[in-house]
Amino acid sequence: MDLKFARTDVASKPKKVDLAKLEASVEKDDSVIFYFDKENSHKDLLELQDYFEEKGKSFYMSEVKYGLADSEYMYQVxxxx
Incomplete structure (x- = not known):
């Protein structure tokens, strides 16, 4: 499963990350916050939630709006x- 991190610039493309790198970050620290781009499907993020909850981790996800338009949001995990 490849996910895309949130953009750091409006004109740039989001950077991809695979599940192994996310898992390594979670194992390294007790608490990790990731910001994912709106191009990720909600289904993929729910699969990510299932994956980490099966491993006994707590998973919290929300949409973060950063502008007035409906399309200006990212996912916080x-x-x-």
Whole structure:
């Protein structure tokens, strides 16, 4: 499963990350917050939630609006050991 991190610039393309790198970050720290781009499907993020919850981690996800338009949002994911 490849996901896309949130853009750091409006004109740039989002950077991809695979599940192994996300898991390594979670194992390294007790609490990790990731910001994912709106191009990710909600279904993929729910699969990510299922994956980490099966491993006994707490998973919290929300949409973060950063502008007035409906299309100006990103996903915030907080994973806790």
């Amino acid at each position: 907080h994973i806790i050991k």
